[in-house]
Amino acid sequence: MNTPNPALDVITIGEAMVLFAAQQAGPLDDASSFARTTAGAELNVAIGLARLGLRVGYLTRLGQDLFGRHIAAVLSREGIDRQQVVMDAEHPTGFMLKSRSDDGSDPQIQYFRKGSAASHMQVGELSSAYCASARHLHLxxxxxAVTPSTREVVLELAARSRAAGLSISFDPNLRPALWRSKDEMVASLNQLSTFSDWVLPGLEEGRLLTGRDSVQGIADFYLERGAQGVVVKLGPEGAFYATPTERGHVAGVPVTRVMDTVGAGDGFAVGVISGLLEGLTPAAAAARGNAIGARVVQFPGDADGLPTRAELDALRKA
Incomplete structure (x- = not known):
């Protein structure tokens, strides 16, 4: 079982990419200047948790190139543990382009990740000791979905974490373009969810994965398969949470202007995970998720709006 005083609070695994964000509103084809930052759902969560003072470890492969060195520097700057970050001299770091949308609509995104260093990650790189040094795993x-080898890595990490006594959270974060078929996506993600204590689907994601229309039905689907709790993201309407003994709705946080919707779900996950690890009730953890998600959409970058602890305290007071 997990050690009483683990070295890390949370570990997560994923593909970190360099993001070039357009500086002019409009179609990506017309953009003439870009700002460089980072992207990757798991990386966003790692950054958000680290800014709140949690001890976070990130597992990935980066190319031994200028993009990889930039991401490694960001990890260090944010205080994220890099022991399980492999620098790959043979394969490049992935990157992506994102349009700017000032009207609150979803931006256009173009990925350049095929054959990336992260896509070549292997099970042999996993350290059981490192896994057991944490309290919680976020997936x-x-x-x-990236490659067969990354699928094997994620499932093995989930199994080892479960055996080591870590709690596990899972955000489906659907990317249909990465899968060969809808059926494969649904079957694989539902398999992964069975390792998880907390499942954090969006409403439409939940409907697609469970075949159930209502938030109650979506929650029941995961609770019936062993989850201890489910939080369904409802966008501006807030969130619905459910455990075997309680359930309810938490209102959303009004936002006067949406700058960029990308990263809102990752901010929500930061709030829920940090809240649960700190002993908040499911309702209070969901409320923190709503607050951080609402803050994130008011900033242009994926991680720009993720708050520090002091900024979170200010949000709570407001």
Whole structure:
């Protein structure tokens, strides 16, 4: 079982990419200047948790190139443990382009990740000792879809974490383009969810994965398969939470202007995970998720709006 005083609070695994964000609103084809930052759902969560003072470890492969060195520097700057970050001299770091949308609509995104260093990650790189040094594992449905080898890595990490006594959270974070078929995606992500204590689907994700229309039905699907809790993201309407003994709705946080919707779900996960690890009730953890998600959409970058502990305290007071 997990050690009483683990070295890390949370570990997560995924593909980190360099993001070039357009600086002019409009179609990506017309953008003429870009700002460089980082992207990757799991990386966003790692950054958000680290800014709140949690001890976070990140598992990935980066190319031994300028993009990889940039991401490694960001990990260090954010205080994220890099012991399980492999620098790969043979394969490049992935990157992506994102349009700017000032009207609150979802931006256009173009990925350049095929054959990346992260896509070549192997089970042999996993350290059981490192896994057992943490309290909690956070997973998404993205890295499991990248290649057969990354799928094997994620499932093995989930199994080892379960055996070591870690709690596990899972955000489906659907990326249909990465899968060969809808059926494969649904079967694989539902398999991964069975390792998880807390499942954090969006409403439409939940409907697709469970075949159930209502938030109650979606929650029941995961609770019936062993989850201890489910939080369904409802966007501006807030969130619905359910455990075997309680359930309810937490209102959303009003936002006057949406700058960028990308990363809102990752911010929500930061709030829920940090809240649960700190002993908050499911309702209070969901409320923190709503608050951080609402803050994130008011900033242009994926991780720009993720708050520090002081900024979170200010949000709570507001």
């Amino acid at each position: 998404t449905g993205i890295f499991v």
